[in-house]
Amino acid sequence: MSNDTLPQLSEREREILRLVATGATNQQIAAQLNISANTVKVHLRNIFGKIGVASRTEATMYAVRSGIVEIASVSSGSTAVLSDSTTSAIDALSDRDAGASASVVTRAVLRPSRSRWLLYTGIAGGVILAFAIIFGLLVMSQGGNSLTAQPTVVPTPQTFISSPSPVWTLHPALPYAQRASAAVSFEGRIFVIGGTTDGGVTGSVWRYDPSSQIWAPLNAKPTPVRDAGAVVLNGKIYVPGGRLADGNITDKLEVFDPALGAWSERRSLPAPRSAYALAAVDGRLYLFGGWDGSKICDDVFAYDPVSDTWERRPSMPTARAYAGASVVDGNIYVIGGEDQSGALTVNEQYAPSKEGDAAWSQRAALPEARSRFGSAALSNLIFVLGGVPEDSPLYYDVRNDGWRAFAVSQTPLGEQPAVAVRDASLFVVSSSRNQSNSPMQELRMLYTVVLPAQ
Structure with missing residues (x-):
């Protein structure tokens, strides 16, 4: 066509x-x-x-x-x-x-042709008919009650989708080596915000267009930070908190408008926070745990951009920093991270619609403890990329509550890679040290779709 x-x-x-x-x-x-x-x-x-x-x-x-x-x-x-x-x-x-x-x-x-399906159906129908006649004669011979006829179930072909296979594609690298940045996708373009370079903590903002494969610098974030996240709400990019160049933790919430190319400031966080996990559900921002400058936290903050207000939500069962948060079917999965004892395997599901302890439930733990990784969801799969230790990439199948390792990327992903979802692809900005730039890779999952014949 x-x-x-x-x-x-x-x-x-x-x-x-x-x-x-x-x-x-x-x-x-x-x-x-x-x-x-x-x-x-x-x-x-x-x-x-x-x-x-x-x-x-x-x-x-x-x-x-x-x-x-x-x-x-x-x-x-x-x-x-x-x-x-x-x-x-x-x-x-x-x-x-x-x-x-x-x-x-x-x-x-x-699937098999229609004629073959008809053949199979005919054979199956003949067997069923023969069985029905024999069974009916037995019933009548024993004086049994009459039976109500049941419709014959005819097998119909269904669409089948196999387990996914990864496909990695290299894209032009971010021109500068940049680590611990935030990344989001908006209107088909990838935005990489803040982080740290060889020159220190930066507020730089870069936009990448996968169609033209061009990186473009935009207006810098007013408050340079690292160890921060970003989400898109109502056409704007929200970046809460982060670690400043002097090591202090900020409570500022700064918002970038891609249409205007301008930054503004909204209501501050209830407390300074960095190294948190961040997600957006139903037009609200959710921030989990993190580091407040003196301790690892279990707090959960929710932000409403319409009313410009924050509220505390039920705390995480496990206090941690440098975890990942991803959304599937309206639930937020907070995975991995670290506490004072080191990296964790914990995987906890948060239901924003519920209150108290009912909001949290335990899911299948990571097969290995991991922290400071990049995380994002595609359909019902949640990906864990890079991190400490940097072992094989993993994905978590929410429907089956299970983990699987898959093929490594073409270049190392490093510690705290920046990950953004565009359509059904993940774009990953590596954060390995001792590099002159930050490689960009795209991860797609290849499915086998089995269709019924027409």
Whole structure:
């Protein structure tokens, strides 16, 4: 299908359609794109109407056939988890697409043909019919009560999505070696804020455009900090707290407006804080634990940008700093970090809608203690990248409550790498020492999508 004959889907609609093809729920799509679940529903209604489908399976098939989701060829070894009858691949990924920084690469495999399904159904129906006749004769011969006929269940093909495989792609490096920075994605671009360089703590702001592969400097943050995080709320980038050049901890909340290229200051934190974990859910900012200049904390602060107010929420069961926080299905997972005894394996789930002890629950611990890593979520997977110690990258599958290691990146990620989510990719700015710049890598997860034949 040529682009000329495609319905006019907006870029946002295409992003949502790509995520639908990976199996993401409305809540997961909303979290990745920083929009509400209701907005996702509205977009999906519009998309389904434009492309003339009625289900997510049909939408996925449309995305594959129209080229909105890229197709990679499937080798015989890569489909070991599938049956022999599901090894026909459709199309192949071109060399140009293989090197592009696309949001998702999806391998699509056809199930058996319709005629084969009919054959299987006919055989199954014959066996069921024979059994029913024999069973009925037995019942009648014993004078049993009449049986109510039950409908025959006919097997129908379903969409199957395999476990993901990682694909690492190098991008142009940040021109300066910068560590302990914050990173976010906004309108398809990556923003890297603050951190420390060979010259000390910096307030620099860099914007990277993956389409043009160009880094551009922007207006610096008024208060240079390191060990801070950033989130996007209502089209603005919020950076709370952090460690100053003199080692003190600040309570300032500074906000960057990408449309104006300008900074402003909002209501200060309830207490100075750095090395915290940070996440955003339903238009609010949540800050977990961290270092206040004298101790490691278990506090949880929530900020409402509309009222410009902070409130304390139920404290973390485990006080820690340098942890990671990621959102899946409206819940925040606070993973790893460190306390006075060293790195931790703890994985605690926070439900913003609940109060008191009910807000927290324990999940599967990290397979190894880790702190000072980069963390972010794609769909139902939470990634742990780099850190101390810098072992293999890991991802946590929220649905299965389990961890898995995967292939290492092309260059070391180092301690406190900056991670941002763009579409269905992670962009990671390495923070290894003794480098003249900070390498940028993109991590995509390659899925095998098995589609029913038409």
